[in-house]
Amino acid sequence: MSFIISLKDIERFYDVGGEVVRALDGLDLNISANEYISIMGPSGSGKSTLMNMIGCLDTPTNGTYEFENEYVHEMDEGQLASIRNRKIGFVFQTFNLLPKSSALRNVEVPLIYANISKKERIDRAKESLIDVGLEDRMHHKPNELSGGQRQRVAIARALVNKPSIILADEPTGNLDSKSGVEILNIFNQLHDKGNTIILVTHEEEVAKNAKRMILILDGKVKSDIKN
Amino acid sequence: MIMSSIWQNILISLTSISNNKFRAFLSVLGIVIGVLSVTLMGTMISGLDQTFEKSMSSFRSDVLMISRFQWFDGDKEWWQMRNRPRMKPEYVDNLRNRSTMIDAIAPVMERSGEISRNNVETYARFFGTTPEYLKTNEEQKIESGRFFSNIENENGARVVVIGNGIATGLFENENPVNKYVKIGRNKYLVIGVIEKQGSFMGMWSLDNQAIIPFGTYQRNFAKRGWMNLRVKTNSEDINLAKEEITAQMRIIRKLKPLEENNFGINHSSGFEAQYNAIKFTIAGVGFFITALSLIVGGIGIMNIMFVSVKERTREIGIRKALGATPFNIMVQFLTESIIICLMGGVLAISISFIISDIINDFFPSTMPIKLALFSILISVLIGVISGFIPSSRASKLDPIEALRYE
Structure with a gap:
C-alpha cells in the first residue's frame, strides 16, 4: 500500500539556551489518501512540532519525510513554499485571515502564489466559498463575519488549491460549541468527498470525529487507534 | 503571468x-x-x-581678442600687465599683411558715457571701431538701417549705430534711423540699430552699446586709450591661429627670443x-x-x-x-x-x-x-x-x- 505521507524516524531538536530539547524523537507515521486523522497530545508532547513538520513549515533534524514521492527533508525554503502551496490546505485556530481583505480576496491568496490568472482565480475562489456556504458573504471583510463564518472562509481558502491534505490546527478552539459543530460537519463532508484530513486537537470530543486517532507523547507516537 | x-x-x-x-x-x-x-x-x-x-554668442570660438592683458592668467597679476605697451591702430594693417590666418580684424576702443536726445539721457557703452568689426562679430546683426562705411570711418563722420536698449530708451516707438542723438557736445546721426542681445550672464546688458567710427572716436574721445584688436581667423585650429598671431605680434613688438610676450591673445575658452x-x-x-x-x-x-x-x-x-x-x-x-x-x-x-x-x-x-x-x-x-x-x-x-x- 502506498502512502501520501511517510515520516520515518523523524527527529527534531531545538537548542533552547544551550539545552537540547527533543521535540520529536524518532517518530514514524504513515498517512494514506482519504484518511481522517486526529493528532492529540498534551502540551510539550511535540504535537505542534509534528503539525509544523507535516505542514512543511519545518524540516526534520534527522529522518526522512516523503510527501507523494517528494523528499521534503531535502527541500529549501522556496521548494517548501511550493509544496505548501500545491499540496497543503491550512486551517488555523485563529483563522489567520488577512484582516483588510474581503473573504474573496483571502481565498484568492494561494492561487496568486500558484500563478493562476485573475479570471480563473476569482472563479475558483467563488466556487470554494460556495462549497462552504458563504455565497452571500464573499465581499465581507473578516471583522464583518462571525467566528464560524471566518473559519469557513479559512476552509474555503484551504480547499481552493485542491490540496492533497487539509491540515487543521485546533479549528474549533476559538469557536462556540454550535459553530464548532458546524465546522466539524464540514470536515466530515469533505472527508466523504474524498479529502484527506489531519486534525490537531487536544479535545477528545473533537478528536473522536476522526476515523484514526493518534496520540503523541515525548516526541513519539504513543498510540494509533482506528475507530 | x-x-x-x-x-x-x-x-x-x-x-x-x-x-x-x-x-x-x-x-x-x-x-x-x-x-x-x-x-x-x-x-x-x-x-x-x-x-x-x-x-558667449558674441564671442565665438573663431574669434581672438588681442590686448594688453591676458585673461584668466594664473601666473600673472593684473598689475604686472598694466604697464605693458598699448595696442596701436597700425597693428591692424600690419597684422593683416603678415598673417595668413586672419579673416577679419578690427580695432576696438571702448569707454562709457551718456547719450541723450531731447534732454532724455541714458547710459551707454561707446565703441570705436572699423566697418570690419561686423565681420568679427557675426552674432550682432543690424535690425534696421546700416553699419557705417569706410569713407565715414576715415572722415570721422558723426554717425552712430545704437543698441536695442538705447533705441527703446530714447525713441520709444519711433524709428531711430536718420534721427539725431547727442553724445558729449556733438550731434550724431543714428544710421542703424542692432538686434536685441540680452545681457551677459544676467549681469550687464549688451543692448546699451553705441558704435561709432574709429576715426570719429579718436577725434572726439581720445586718440590713445584702452584698445584691443578683434580678430576672426580662417583657421580650423584656433590654437594654431593663436600661435601664428603671437609670432607676428612678437615681430611687430620687436621682442627678443628670451623676452616674454607683452601682450595677450584671448579666446572664449578662457571664459569657458x-x-x-x-x-x-x-x-x-x-x-x-x-x-x-x-x-x-x-x-x-x-x-x-x-x-x-x-x-x-x-x-x-x-x-x-x-x-x-x-x-x-x-x-x-x-x-x-x-x-x-x-x-x-x-x-x-x-x-x-x-x-x-x-x-x-x-x-x-x-x-x-x-x-x-x-x-x-x-x-x-x-x-x-x-x-x-x-x-x-x-x-x-x-x-x-x-x-x-x-
Missing part, C-alpha cells in the same frame, strides 16, 4: 500605503526634499548653461574654463547637499519599511504558509518601498516644475525632461536601496514564528 504578479504586488502595496496615509506622507517628505534638490539643482545648472551660451570652474563648484556643493538629503530621505523610508515589516509579521507568516516564497515576500515589500519613493519623486518633480516656472521670471530656468526622468530613476533607486534590508529581513522570517506573532 509576471505582469499579473507585479500588478498584484502593486495592489498590495497601495492598500498597505493607503491604510497608513499620514505615515506614508511623512516618510515621503524626506524623498520629496531630496528629489527636489536634485531637480532644482539640475534646473539651475541647465539655466546657467543656457545663459552662458547665449552670453572660468565658467566651468564656477559651475563645477555649484554642482559640487549641490551634489553634496542633494546626496545628503537623499540619504536622509532613504533612511526615513528604510525606517518606515522596518515598521511595516514588523507590523505585518503575521501577514507574512500567513502568506508564507499559503505558499509565498521568500522571493515573493521580498518583491512585495520592495514594491511597497519603491512605490512610496516614486510618489515622493513625482510630487517633488511637480513642485520643482512650479518653482522653476516662478524662478524663470527672474533667471532663465526650465526643467529639462531628461532631468525629470533622471529624478524618477533616482526615486526608484532609493526605493530599492532603502527597501532592500527590510524586505530581505521580511523574506527570511520563519513562518512558524511569524504565525505566532501577536
Whole structure:
C-alpha cells in the first residue's frame, strides 16, 4: 500500500539556551489518501512540532519525510513554499485571515502564489466559498463575519488549491460549541468527498470525529487507534 | 503571468500605503526634499548653461581678442600687465599683411558715457571701431538701417549705430534711423540699430552699446586709450591661429627670443574654463547637499519599511504558509518601498516644475525632461536601496514564528 505521507524516524531538536530539547524523537507515521486523522497530545508532547513538520513549515533534524514521492527533508525554503502551496490546505485556530481583505480576496491568496490568472482565480475562489456556504458573504471583510463564518472562509481558502491534505490546527478552539459543530460537519463532508484530513486537537470530543486517532507523547507516537 | 504578479504586488502595496496615509506622507517628505534638490539643482545648472551660451554668442570660438592683458592668467597679476605697451591702430594693417590666418580684424576702443536726445539721457557703452568689426562679430546683426562705411570711418563722420536698449530708451516707438542723438557736445546721426542681445550672464546688458567710427572716436574721445584688436581667423585650429598671431605680434613688438610676450591673445575658452570652474563648484556643493538629503530621505523610508515589516509579521507568516516564497515576500515589500519613493519623486518633480516656472521670471530656468526622468530613476533607486534590508529581513522570517506573532 502506498502512502501520501511517510515520516520515518523523524527527529527534531531545538537548542533552547544551550539545552537540547527533543521535540520529536524518532517518530514514524504513515498517512494514506482519504484518511481522517486526529493528532492529540498534551502540551510539550511535540504535537505542534509534528503539525509544523507535516505542514512543511519545518524540516526534520534527522529522518526522512516523503510527501507523494517528494523528499521534503531535502527541500529549501522556496521548494517548501511550493509544496505548501500545491499540496497543503491550512486551517488555523485563529483563522489567520488577512484582516483588510474581503473573504474573496483571502481565498484568492494561494492561487496568486500558484500563478493562476485573475479570471480563473476569482472563479475558483467563488466556487470554494460556495462549497462552504458563504455565497452571500464573499465581499465581507473578516471583522464583518462571525467566528464560524471566518473559519469557513479559512476552509474555503484551504480547499481552493485542491490540496492533497487539509491540515487543521485546533479549528474549533476559538469557536462556540454550535459553530464548532458546524465546522466539524464540514470536515466530515469533505472527508466523504474524498479529502484527506489531519486534525490537531487536544479535545477528545473533537478528536473522536476522526476515523484514526493518534496520540503523541515525548516526541513519539504513543498510540494509533482506528475507530 | 509576471505582469499579473507585479500588478498584484502593486495592489498590495497601495492598500498597505493607503491604510497608513499620514505615515506614508511623512516618510515621503524626506524623498520629496531630496528629489527636489536634485531637480532644482539640475534646473539651475541647465539655466546657467543656457545663459552662458547665449552670453558667449558674441564671442565665438573663431574669434581672438588681442590686448594688453591676458585673461584668466594664473601666473600673472593684473598689475604686472598694466604697464605693458598699448595696442596701436597700425597693428591692424600690419597684422593683416603678415598673417595668413586672419579673416577679419578690427580695432576696438571702448569707454562709457551718456547719450541723450531731447534732454532724455541714458547710459551707454561707446565703441570705436572699423566697418570690419561686423565681420568679427557675426552674432550682432543690424535690425534696421546700416553699419557705417569706410569713407565715414576715415572722415570721422558723426554717425552712430545704437543698441536695442538705447533705441527703446530714447525713441520709444519711433524709428531711430536718420534721427539725431547727442553724445558729449556733438550731434550724431543714428544710421542703424542692432538686434536685441540680452545681457551677459544676467549681469550687464549688451543692448546699451553705441558704435561709432574709429576715426570719429579718436577725434572726439581720445586718440590713445584702452584698445584691443578683434580678430576672426580662417583657421580650423584656433590654437594654431593663436600661435601664428603671437609670432607676428612678437615681430611687430620687436621682442627678443628670451623676452616674454607683452601682450595677450584671448579666446572664449578662457571664459569657458572660468565658467566651468564656477559651475563645477555649484554642482559640487549641490551634489553634496542633494546626496545628503537623499540619504536622509532613504533612511526615513528604510525606517518606515522596518515598521511595516514588523507590523505585518503575521501577514507574512500567513502568506508564507499559503505558499509565498521568500522571493515573493521580498518583491512585495520592495514594491511597497519603491512605490512610496516614486510618489515622493513625482510630487517633488511637480513642485520643482512650479518653482522653476516662478524662478524663470527672474533667471532663465526650465526643467529639462531628461532631468525629470533622471529624478524618477533616482526615486526608484532609493526605493530599492532603502527597501532592500527590510524586505530581505521580511523574506527570511520563519513562518512558524511569524504565525505566532501577536
